[in-house]
Amino acid sequence: MQHVIDGVAKFQSEVFPKKENTFKKLANGQNPEVLFITCSDSRIDPNMLTQTDPGELFICRNAGNVVPPHSNQTGGMTASIEFAVAALGVTEIVVCGHTDCGAMKGAMAPENLNDLPHVKEWLGHCRAATSVVKERHGEVTHERLPEVTQENVLLQLQHLRTHPAVAAKLATGKVHLHGWVYNIETGEILCFDEREKGFVPMSDAYAEEFAAKRKIKL
Numbered sequence: 154m155q156h157v158i159d160g161v162a163k164f165q166s167e168v169f170p171k172k173e174n175t176f177k178k179l180a181n182g183q184n185p186e187v188l189f190i191t192c193s194d195s196r197i198d199p200n201m202l203t204q205t206d207p208g209e210l211f212i213c214r215n216a217g218n219v220v221p222p223h224s225n226q227t228g229g230m231t232a233s234i235e236f237a238v239a240a241l242g243v244t245e246i247v248v249c250g251h252t253d254c255g256a257m258k259g260a261m262a263p264e265n266l267n268d269l270p271h272v273k274e275w276l277g278h279c280r281a282a283t284s285v286v287k288e289r290h291g292e293v294t295h296e297r298l299p300e301v302t303q304e305n306v307l308l309q310l311q312h313l314r315t316h317p318a319v320a321a322k323l324a325t326g327k328v329h330l331h332g333w334v335y336n337i338e339t340g341e342i343l344c345f346d347e348r349e350k351g352f353v354p355m356s357d358a359y360a361e362e363f364a365a366k367r368k369i370k371l
């Protein structure tokens with residue numbers, strides 16, 4: 154913990170002064186374009202991997218980058234998503250899974266989670282991802298972890314669509330969904346490609362297509 158405390162001192166004395174103007178602008182409000190939903194895993198740094206600054210990503214994190222399907226019960230994710238979409242007006246939502254995800258390993262073998270009842274129940278939101286992979290291959294072995302991780306991203310995107318605020322903005326083209334998987338070892342990001350119906354490496358083509366769709370000049 155000492156290095157964390159030392160880090161705060163370093164931030165205040167060295168880092169903050171260099172970005173003082175940015176923080177001044179942010180002091181009285183935020184206007185992020187992107188809602189970034191990812192796993193709590195300590196190895197993921199959303200701002201580092203997207204090279205963004207404070208104020209640019211509205212970040213929601215939990216074990217397994219899960220979006221519980223909408224229900225009338227209020228939860229932290231539901232409230233945060235509603236706020237990001239309906240109040241802040243984000244136009245892009247990224248669900249970003251990652252390699253070597255402990256939550257996905259748990260979802261693949263829930264029988265090992267009996268001592269972690271809340272984790273077990275939470276990962277019930279990933280069950281359809283493991284079911285899809287099981288149906289395809291007959292069983293879900295450890296080698297299927299990348300496939301389960303991808304299916305889970307797609308499943309959570311599906312759950313996002315059930316949230317009224319998201320459904321409303323999707324129907325009117327005011328919000329767009331993105332499914333990513335971040336590779337911790339290589340830094341690569343795979344993105345779900347609607348046309349390919351699969352995950353492909355993020356490339357210039359992805360950026361160009363995005364720009365064309367949003368009519369942004371690169």
Ligand SMILES: [Zn+2]
Pocket residue numbers: 192193194216217218251253254255256257
């Ligand atoms: Zn994870």
